[in-house]
Amino acid sequence: MLRKIRIVLAAIFFALITLLFLDFTGALHTWFGWMAKIQLLPAVLALNFGVIVLLVVLTLLFGRVYCSVICPLGVFQDIVSWFSGCRKGKKNRFGYKKENKWLRYGVLAVFVVLMIFGLNSIAILIAPYSAYGRIAANLFAPIYGWGNNLLALIAARADSYAFYSTDVYIKSIPVFIVAAVTFVVIVVIAWKGGRTWCNNICPVGTVLGFLSRYSMFAPVINTEKCVNCGVCGKRCKASCIDTANHKIDYSRCVVCMDCLDNCKSGAIEYKLRCKAAACSCKPSEGNADAGGADKSRRNFIVTGVATLAAATLKAQEEHVDGGLAVIEDKKVPQREVSIKPAGSQSLKYFSQHCTGCQLCVAECPNRVLRPSTKLETFMQPEMSYENGYCRPECTRCSEVCPAGAIRKVSREEKSSIQIGHAVLIPENCIVNRDGVNCGNCARHCPAGAIHMVEKEDGSGLKVPAVNPGKCIGCGACENLCPSRPLSAIYVEGHLVHKEK
Secondary structure (H helix, E strand, O other): HHHHHHHHHHHHHHHHHHHHHHHHHHHHHHHHHHHHHHOOHHHHHHOOOOHHHHHHHHHHOOOOOHHHHHHHHHHHHHHHHHHOOOOOOOOOOOOOOOOOOHHHHHHHHHHHHHHHOOOOOHHHHHHHHHHHHHHHHHHHHHHHHHHHHHHHHHHHHHOOOOOOOOOOOOOOOOHHHHHHHHHHHHHHHHHOOOOOOOOOOOOHHHHHHHHHHOOOEEEEOOOOOOEEEEEEHHOOOOOOEOOOOEEEEOOOOOOOOHHHHHHOOOOOOEEEEEOOOOOOOOHHHHOHHHHHHHHHHHHHHHHOOOOOOOOOOHHHHHHHEEEEEEEEOOOOOOOOOEEEOOOEEEEEEEEEEEEEHHHHHHHHOOEEEOOOOOOOOOEEEEEOOOOOOOOOOOOOHHHHOOOOOOOOOOOOOOOEEEEEEEEOOHHHHHHHHHHOOOOOHHOOOOOEEEEEEEOOOOOOOEEEEEOOOOOOOOOOOHHOOOOOOOEEEEEEEEEEEEEE
């Protein structure tokens, strides 16, 4: 029964977290957005102490249930491992392996050091939630979008508007490649070795593994009932059951409950590990060298946790004016400072807190956010206005960010935050280039930061003038400028966001 409960909960968490990255309506976040915010690394980066304490207490009570229920990458590995075990004669394919402490704590140490020195773009490659987010947003989302568009086509022919089509495109070639490589690596490792990734590479698994050594409840082997068949060890995807010595390495046990179901003699029970009278929960005997080593591990845990980030380039669709003239696609201007969403406070703050999970990119309704291709902010989102502009009334990215990299802002606050300023390139303006009136940028500026002034040559034509004190950097002027391939006006980002 415990195993069935665990599987049901894991399936619910996995399905809903995946849908958070696929849902383009934003409706799911109203009810289930909290599932992204209870992931450990985002909670640490957001300084969400309530969630951190909850997960620590949960692990100290019940072991690594986080890894088998809450973590989407962990559940994904279980799914792959289950499919692998369905093959004939492949159920008993595991076996006990000693803990590789040098690898586990070495990877954690490198991870923490990279985060401390600001090399987040490298460190976050192995962060579990972010890694799965990239897979879902870059690999699963296009398939989901094509399926939705097919249903929209069928519905339209039946005179129904139950579905509507959406644009499906690759937001960033580099990030797509990273997501694809991560997907292949995870699938291969899980197919052959079950939870090998979780117990050797994953920094979250190492941290929680240390805490789970002291968990109050855990699977316990009753030596009087055990018939030494070895089935539990051969089917343990964490390779943590030493059947020869009747011991379980609780630092690697993910509490999947498979051993309880596989033991036909009822020799394994999930129960309280210490007596109520003198409950001094000690580490499992299989890890007797805890002493001095545990102190150094505590230092890693106190110091650590970090983030993943994202990269980009953009696949652009062909635009047609009235079905007659092909309009040339806009090129991305060379910005000295990249633009970050309102609520991210500054470039430095954002890069230190963003996990590069791509949730905000997937949820941006205006197609403004895209993963960065710069090495120092690789895979972390930045703004660009070729396909749309950041509407002042939209606060979706600040609502879904689980790591606090984009602080939640209201519509009123967003309208007063200056994330950048517009810069005019006179030679690109069609007023100067073609000798015709335009004024598109001034008409559509929501902040009233652009007004038209007469040219000094006496032609009567008017050119735009920008008031940087009013500009909020929304990009409406850049997006709606008719000049091609480069806009006559573009937005330059601010290192530190300002208040109007």
